[in-house]
Amino acid sequence: MRLLICIFILLIYSCSKVEEIGPDQDLILVKVADKYITVQDFIQRSEYTIRPDYCKKSNYIHKKIILNSLIAEKMIALEMENRFEDTYKSKFFDYFIKGRKEQAMRQLLYNNDFFDQALINDETVKKHYNYAGRTVNVQYINLPSLEIVEKVNYLLEDGISLDSIYSSIWSQRIPEKSIRWVDRESDLIIESIFNESIESGKIIGPLKTEENSYLIMKIINWVDQPAITEEQRKIRYNDTVEKLKETKAKKTHSKWVESLMSKKKIKFNKEIFKQYAKIAGNHYLKKESDKETAINKVIWAQAENSDLPMLANSKQEKQLNLNEELFTYDGNSWSIEDFNKALLSHPLVFRKKKMSRSDFPNQLRLAIADLIRNLEINKKCYEKKLNNHWIVQSNISMWSDAYLAKKYKEIRNLKRSNDDQLINSTIDSLQLIFSDQITINTNAFENIELTSTDMMVTQSGVPYPIVVPSFPKLTNDDKLDYGKKMELLNEN
Secondary structure, three states: OOOEEEOOOOOOOOOOOOOOOOOOHHHEEEEEOOEEEEHHHHHHHHHOOOOOHHHOOOOHHHHHHHHHHHHHHHHHHHHHHHHOHHHHOOHHHHHHHHHHHHHHHHHHHHHHHHHOOOOOOHHHHHHHHHHHHEEEEEEEEEEOOHHHHHHHHHHHHOOOOHHHHHHHHHOOOOOEEEEEOOOOOOHHHHHHHOOOOOOOOOEEEEEEOOOOOEEEEEEEEEEEOOOOOHHHHHHHHHHHHHHHHHHHHHHHHHHHHHHHHOOOOEEEOHHHHHHHHHHHHHHHOOOHHHHHHHHHHOOOOOOOOOOOOOOOOOHHHHHOOOOOEEEEEOOEEEEHHHHHHHHOOOOOOOOOOOOOOOOHHHHHHHHHHHHHHHHHHHHHHHHOOHHHOHHHHHHHHHHHHHHHHHHHHHHHOOOOOOOOOOOHHHHHHHHHHHHHHEEEOHHHHHHOOOOOOOOEEEOOOOOOOEOOOOOOOOOOOOOOOOOEEOOOOOOO
């Protein structure tokens, strides 16, 4: 069973402060010519996606299969770069890599300039420490407008319970949920629930959500899970600090973005935007089954992602003149063609996961505004030369090499993709070619511990939500009989 976990990830190696030229030597697990695999790469490629059955377990044999698979991916990438450059080159691939690079840059900027700079004093940590083990159970109701909120409040003041109000409106039982302090709920929800004034039966809200609806909650009860062992207390303390730093960093970052965009304006061409929104809506407002099929087709996030052909293959495209002005931004005109080109490297991110057709034009405006905001942040990232940082370059290499490995399998299979086909003999031959260019940090490898839990980790609110490429199904060989041991500087 696949477990889909949506989390906010700053970036691979997000807490590592290192030089731009490359990672510290003790972070490198394998070198393959001029390419490398870090310890973190190994863990995330193993844990953040679904591994095949032949290396799903956490034992030593399966660890070696995983390592061989990742090394195989790097060797194939080198082979593709040397022999098949004309075969895999694609403008969509270039746009995809550009988008991945810039997303990594923005995340690195956030981490370096905001998260790392968020200082939390001991008094604040102590104040929130007790909340870190608390789970609050609530009933809740989501309302679309302040007008309806006002009516609900009148009923609450008359002594009618929240669950009765809900059941009378929707003819079903009021939903309940459990909220932990460490959960990635909105800051407003967390601050409203986790405080000294909490009591059973208390009504909280209305709280305005990111989707412009209004949340009213009723406290049912809460449970405090004590941290008993020293290790548990240490983990809870670190979780508390992490949560407080993230909360502070997000607020500081939001203010910075607000300042960055304060004097910039977007003005939409009313009639052209209306036409564009109608056609775009036909793409984005697909039936869920169609949407899932499209997502599954591109789930590992190869170059041709689902948003690229939004209009390019549409029968309705002829209704639009691509040279028409869609909007102006900061005094500059953006044609439909200009905007579609921007989508090639930055798929739209909608603030609402579900929306009606009538609400789509407004949500499209917000998504366009968020895209423009990210382009402005990109400029700041380039000014800081974050595109040259090893973390960003490593992220590019990971996605590029994964793509090349898949293309290589297609070429060898007469251009028919077969992801489950293992190519052990090919990998063996490549090991002979590259053996003298492969070094392995055996000490670091021995110390890596994995789980056997199936997970697919994604990020929310970003153009490219998949954190790592799918696991490279290239070999099930568990022998490490090639390459050589990496010589570390601190070894005697």
